[in-house]
Amino acid sequence: MINAVLVFNNHGKPRLVRFYQHLAEEVQQQLIRETFHLVLKRDEHICNFLECGSLFGGADYKLIYRHYATLYFVFCVDSSESELGILDLIQVFVETLDKCFENVCELDLIFHMDKVHYILQEVVIGGMVLETNMNEIVAQAEAQNKLEKAEGGLSAAPSRAVSAVKNINLPEIPRNINIGDINIKVPSLSQFM
Amino acid sequence: MYVPGRLRELIRTIRTARTQAEEREMIQKECAAIRSSFREEDNTYRCRNVAKLLYMHMLGYPAHFGQLECLKLIASQKFTDKRIGYLGAMLLLDERQDVHLLMTNCIKNDLNHSTQYVQGLALCTLGCMGSSEMCRDLAGEVEKLLKTSNSYLRKKAALCAVHVIRKVPELMEMFLPATKNLLNEKNHGVLHTSVVLLTEMCERSPDMLAHFRKLVPQLVRILKNLIMSGYSPEHDVSGISDPFLQVRILRLLRILGRNDDDSSEAMNDILAQVATNTETSKNVGNAILYETVLTIMDIKSESGLRVLAINILGRFLLNNDKNIRYVALTSLLKTVQTDHNAVQRHRSTIVDCLKDLDVSIKRRAMELSFALVNGNNVRGMMKELLYFLDSCEPEFKADCASGIFLAAEKYAPSKRWHIDTIMRVLTTAGSYVRDDAVPNLIQLITNSVEMHAYTVQRLYKAILGDYSQQPLVQVASWCIGEYGDLLVSGQCEEEEPIQVTEDEVLDILESILISNMSASVTRGYALTAIMKLSTRFTCTVNRIKKVVSIYGSSIDVELQQRAVEYNALFKKYDHMRPALLERMPVMEKVTTNGPTEIVQTNGETEPAVLETKPPPSGLQPAGGSMLNLQKSLCLDVMEMTSVMLRMVSRFCKSPDHYFFSAGIPSITAYNKNGLKIDFTFERSNTNPSVTVITIQASNSTELDMTDFVFQAAVPKTFQLQLLSPSSSVIPAFNSGTITQVIKVLNPQKVSDSENS
Numbered sequence: 001m002i003n004a005v006l007v008f009n010n011h012g013k014p015r016l017v018r019f020y021q022h023l024a025e026e027v028q029q030q031l032i033r034e035t036f037h038l039v040l041k042r043d044e045h046i047c048n049f050l051e052c053g054s055l056f057g058g059a060d061y062k063l064i065y066r067h068y069a070t071l072y073f074v075f076c077v078d079s080s081e082s083e084l085g086i087l088d089l090i091q092v093f094v095e096t097l098d099k100c101f102e103n104v105c106e107l108d109l110i111f112h113m114d115k116v117h118y119i120l121q122e123v124v125i126g127g128m129v130l131e132t133n134m135n136e137i138v139a140q141a142e143a144q145n146k147l148e149k150a151e152g153g154l155s156a157a158p159s160r161a162v163s164a165v166k167n168i169n170l171p172e173i174p175r176n177i178n179i180g181d182i183n184i185k186v187p188s189l190s191q192f193m
Numbered sequence: 194m195y196v197p198g199r200l201r202e203l204i205r206t207i208r209t210a211r212t213q214a215e216e217r218e219m220i221q222k223e224c225a226a227i228r229s230s231f232r233e234e235d236n237t238y239r240c241r242n243v244a245k246l247l248y249m250h251m252l253g254y255p256a257h258f259g260q261l262e263c264l265k266l267i268a269s270q271k272f273t274d275k276r277i278g279y280l281g282a283m284l285l286l287d288e289r290q291d292v293h294l295l296m297t298n299c300i301k302n303d304l305n306h307s308t309q310y311v312q313g314l315a316l317c318t319l320g321c322m323g324s325s326e327m328c329r330d331l332a333g334e335v336e337k338l339l340k341t342s343n344s345y346l347r348k349k350a351a352l353c354a355v356h357v358i359r360k361v362p363e364l365m366e367m368f369l370p371a372t373k374n375l376l377n378e379k380n381h382g383v384l385h386t387s388v389v390l391l392t393e394m395c396e397r398s399p400d401m402l403a404h405f406r407k408l409v410p411q412l413v414r415i416l417k418n419l420i421m422s423g424y425s426p427e428h429d430v431s432g433i434s435d436p437f438l439q440v441r442i443l444r445l446l447r448i449l450g451r452n453d454d455d456s457s458e459a460m461n462d463i464l465a466q467v468a469t470n471t472e473t474s475k476n477v478g479n480a481i482l483y484e485t486v487l488t489i490m491d492i493k494s495e496s497g498l499r500v501l502a503i504n505i506l507g508r509f510l511l512n513n514d515k516n517i518r519y520v521a522l523t524s525l526l527k528t529v530q531t532d533h534n535a536v537q538r539h540r541s542t543i544v545d546c547l548k549d550l551d552v553s554i555k556r557r558a559m560e561l562s563f564a565l566v567n568g569n570n571v572r573g574m575m576k577e578l579l580y581f582l583d584s585c586e587p588e589f590k591a592d593c594a595s596g597i598f599l600a601a602e603k604y605a606p607s608k609r610w611h612i613d614t615i616m617r618v619l620t621t622a623g624s625y626v627r628d629d630a631v632p633n634l635i636q637l638i639t640n641s642v643e644m645h646a647y648t649v650q651r652l653y654k655a656i657l658g659d660y661s662q663q664p665l666v667q668v669a670s671w672c673i674g675e676y677g678d679l680l681v682s683g684q685c686e687e688e689e690p691i692q693v694t695e696d697e698v699l700d701i702l703e704s705i706l707i708s709n710m711s712a713s714v715t716r717g718y719a720l721t722a723i724m725k726l727s728t729r730f731t732c733t734v735n736r737i738k739k740v741v742s743i744y745g746s747s748i749d750v751e752l753q754q755r756a757v758e759y760n761a762l763f764k765k766y767d768h769m770r771p772a773l774l775e776r777m778p779v780m781e782k783v784t785t786n787g788p789t790e791i792v793q794t795n796g797e798t799e800p801a802v803l804e805t806k807p808p809p810s811g812l813q814p815a816g817g818s819m820l821n822l823q824k825s826l827c828l829d830v831m832e833m834t835s836v837m838l839r840m841v842s843r844f845c846k847s848p849d850h851y852f853f854s855a856g857i858p859s860i861t862a863y864n865k866n867g868l869k870i871d872f873t874f875e876r877s878n879t880n881p882s883v884t885v886i887t888i889q890a891s892n893s894t895e896l897d898m899t900d901f902v903f904q905a906a907v908p909k910t911f912q913l914q915l916l917s918p919s920s921s922v923i924p925a926f927n928s929g930t931i932t933q934v935i936k937v938l939n940p941q942k943v944s945d946s947e948n949s
Contacts, residue, residue, distance in 0.1 A: 014251055014252065014253075016251075017251050018284075020321065022287040022288065022289065022322075025250075025253070025255065029253040043550070045550070045551075046515060046550070046551040046553070047515035047516045047518070047551055047553055047554060048515075048516055049516065050553065051553065051556075082440050082444070082480060082483065082484055083516070083519075083520055084479055084480035084483055084516065084517075084520060085436075085437060085440050085480050085484075087476060087480075087516065088436065088476060088477055088480060089437070110204060110208075111204055113248055113251065114200075114247070114280065117280055118276065118280070121280075121317050125316075125320045125321060125349060125353070126320040126321045126322075126352060126353070126355070126356045127321075128320075128352050128355060128389055129385070129437065130348060130349065130352055130382070130385075130386060131348065131382045131385070132385065132435070132437040132438075133381060133435075136382060140345065143310065144272075144276070144310050147308075147310060148272055148273045148276065151272055151273050
């Protein structure tokens with residue numbers, strides 16, 4: 001069973017936090033901090049598995065993590081999950097995000113936290129793996145997004161094309177110096193300036 | 194009208210904050226705005242507010258005031274509202290809040306909604322955080338959805354059912370009919386979650402397990418199709434068809450085939466096929482192979498298959514990818530008990546992993562190395578392990594040291610080697626050695642009689658430079674106390690004897706006593722050692738007297754008590770001193786039972802070793818405790834005799850009228866770990882100076898105690914006669930006793946002090 005799915009950046013700022021067991025808020029934040037410290041210490045050439053028994057209250061638990069550019073994706077699992085399988089699952093999840101957001105970068109995760117949760121919901125339910133086929137996941141997430149858009153979306157205002165919404169971010173991008181070395185594929189600014 | 198800002202804007206604002214305090218301020222302002230908006234019951238913008246709340250919750254700020262709002266959103270008709278509402282419920286609520294029960298009705302309605310996505314949302318939420326009450330209420334709905342033809346819903350219902358079963362195990366029966374057709378699905382998502390459901394049911398109930406065994410042929414067929422089907426673009430991951438499903442099926446096969454010959458046989462072919470045909474260049478292939486190996490080792494597979502599996506693991510060990518090596522070491526650890534010989538073949542690779550940079554790999558390699566030590570390879574392995582002990586991180590040292598001691602005890606080829614190894618460990622990782630190692634080591638040293646001189650010499654040299662490592666110092670002081678005479682006499686066969694004077698020895702012991710680094714226990718050891726040397730050294734008795742009297746006023750109560758008692762020994766009971774401080778007798782050593790196949794001890798080892806009957810394999814844990822009992826018995830021998838001495842002395846002191854009126858009541862001299870020994874006293878009829886003690890030993894544990902030998906020692910003034918015991922086996926469960934008669938003669942009828 002998957003105990004938790006955590007995504008945080010190189011400075012420990014959480015970008016996605018999902019626990020599949022009941023934990024108080026302070027405990028959750030503490031776990032995020034400690035996981036970050038554990039994972040930060042790991043060298044590039046070390047295996048992606050960490051024992052973290054005392055952290056999550058059971059000797060059985062392992063942290064399986066992958067580092068993509070500026071983000072750490074960490075899954076906390078118990079012994080009923082195959083370690084190598086979870087590594088592949090992380091890869092599937094990231095590739096799905098890539099498909100949904102078109103060359104995903106950290107900014108996408110920051111501004112569309114709810115969408116990322118919905119995508120995760122299509123992959124994992126209650127700590128168990130639901131679907132691993134990327135196309136399926138993307139299709140279902142898209143269908144639900146369409147439903148939402150038809151109703152007016154989260155902003156509860158009539159929605160324009162998705163690209164128009166994305167444009168709002170453009171003036172911001174030069175100011176966000178803390179994105180560091182992310183590979184951002186920004187649509188060429190000249191068209192909209 | 195105030196329109197609450199969009200989530201996007203909030204995020205942008207928060208990102209501009211340059212300090213934590215600024216961020217907190219912004220969040221507090223926003224929370225206040227959200228709270229007032231909630232109070233106004235603003236339906237249009239509620240979803241926005243909850244989204245913002247969830248974002249702030251992720252950053253670590255309290256968001257509990259949004260819980261009820263989530264419920265209101267769930268009850269709304271709009272999909273957007275429901276979506277964010279359910280997400281909020283999953284993140285903010287759990288079964289400890291009473292509020293969550295209000296969701297039950299909403300979820301029930303949504304499970305029957307016309308839109309499949311709404312149904313999906315409800316299933317997802319129930320599957321994540323449904324409490325037992327909710328599960329009980331809604332299990333019927335879930336079961337209905339499990340039989341629907343909509344694959345999107347079916348797979349979610351399957352996982353939801355798993356959660357229900359976990360919360361309310363009694364409901365498992367309810368889902369049984371629905372599982373009949375689950376494996377006939379074409380949709381891989383449904384297949385996957387169905388296998389998860391079946392796995393959960395089989396793990397929970399042996400009846401279900403027996404029931405589902407008949408599915409093995411079907412599972413084998415599905416697996417075969419997956420492997421043989423060729424390229425299928427939908428399920429392909431790096432050239433392999435749906436590896437996740439393959440891994441799941443293999444895991445279920447493992448559970449079904451365990452302890453069952455027929456199922457295992459049905460699986461043999463497919464397992465062999467998967468093992469040989471899978472591409473290993475990518476991680477996915479290795480994941481499948483790994484799962485296959487675990488399955489082969491767990492079921493009753495034929496030996497050829499097992500050898501294949503271990504060889505795959507061996508190949509994994511040589512892989513460049515760290516993850517694969519880690520995984521291989523983990524599985525080898527699981528299989529080393531059952532397939533010891535096969536794993537031995539890979540010993541050198543495993544030992545190389547000890548030098549890896551990765552901490553996780555090193556730990557695994559260390560555990561595996563200890564499991565692989567046997568009589569044949571003990572010298573080589575020990576060398577590697579000692580080198581590892583030297584260079585490893587502190588978190589490993591304690592475990593490594595204990596492991597080395599255990600292995601050395603089981604397989605030591607010679608006493609000298611054993612002692613050398615112990616010395617190496619004590620000097621390298623002396624401060625990390627566990628506390629119980631010290632008495633074990635002392636016992637070991639006592640028993641290697643011919644090595645006493647060598648041992649004490651080496652120990653002396655070790656602490657000469659540095660006496661900060663407590664376990665080392667404790668063992669060394671004890672040895673110097675016991676064998677100090679050998680040390681100064683300059684006889685040593687094994688190595689070049691060193692010239693040490695009595696004063697130098699006392700210098701070292703005194704500096705241990707004074708040093709700030711010495712623990713209280715260590716000081717106790719040192720003081721006792723100094724005292725013992727008073728009978729072994731000839732010229733420095735006065736110095737010893739002085740040291741002992743100084744500590745009579747020590748702040749440390751333990752030291753003070755010892756010093757005062759020793760002082761008394763010097764002053765009033767000097768005639769008893771030599772007897773009391775005699776060399777310790779050889780303690781009955783107990784061999785622990787090593788792995789049954791490979792115990793090989795060199796003929797040189799300890800003729801003093803007591804051969805214990807190896808306990809039948811099924812009773813291994815009980816046997817272990819029996820051995821511990823015997824060990825503790827040995828160390829309690831001194832305690833028991835001191836009890837006996839005290840009884841005898843009191844008896845002898847008693848005036849005759851006491852004897853005639855009441856007699857000495859029998860006592861229970863020892864009652865620990867199920868062994869009870871009773872003493873009954875009477876005066877001998879023939880000679881009034883002789884006390885006849887009858888001992889009765891009974892055993893309340895589940896195992897017979899064999900080779901029970903009672904020994905006793907008395908001060909020189911007394912004489913002791915031990916008659917032969919009734920038997921040497923104490924039957925279990927108090928079904929019989931051993932009786933033995935002991936005669937003690939006190940020729941002078943001198944009353945002894947209470948302290949003896």
